[in-house]
Amino acid sequence: MTYSVPSDISFDVLVEAIKKLDLSQKGELFEILDDLLFDADEATQNPGFLAEIAEARQAYEAGDYLTVQALLNNSLE
Numbered sequence: 001m002t003y004s005v006p007s008d009i010s011f012d013v014l015v016e017a018i019k020k021l022d023l024s025q026k027g028e029l030f031e032i033l034d035d036l037l038f039d040a041d042e043a044t045q046n047p048g049f050l051a052e053i054a055e056a057r058q059a060y061e062a063g064d065y066l067t068v069q070a071l072l073n074n075s076l077e
Contacts, residue, residue: 059065
């Protein structure tokens with residue numbers, strides 16, 4: 001089942017909507033959030049991942065990057 005939520009929904013409105021879910025829907029939502037939080041935690045605990053982020057930030061600050069448009073233009077040539 002696919003749901004659509006406006007991107008500008010407030011956190012309070014989201015919480016109220018969650019409160020109205022039935023128990024099985026809350027359980028499904030819990031599993032989804034648990035997976036997302038686990039994945040995010042795993043990523044932030046990975047030293048290689050953190051090093052890649054630091055390297056990317058340094059490259060960006062130095063101006064050593066391509067925009068998506070430039071990348072697309074280069075691949076089309």
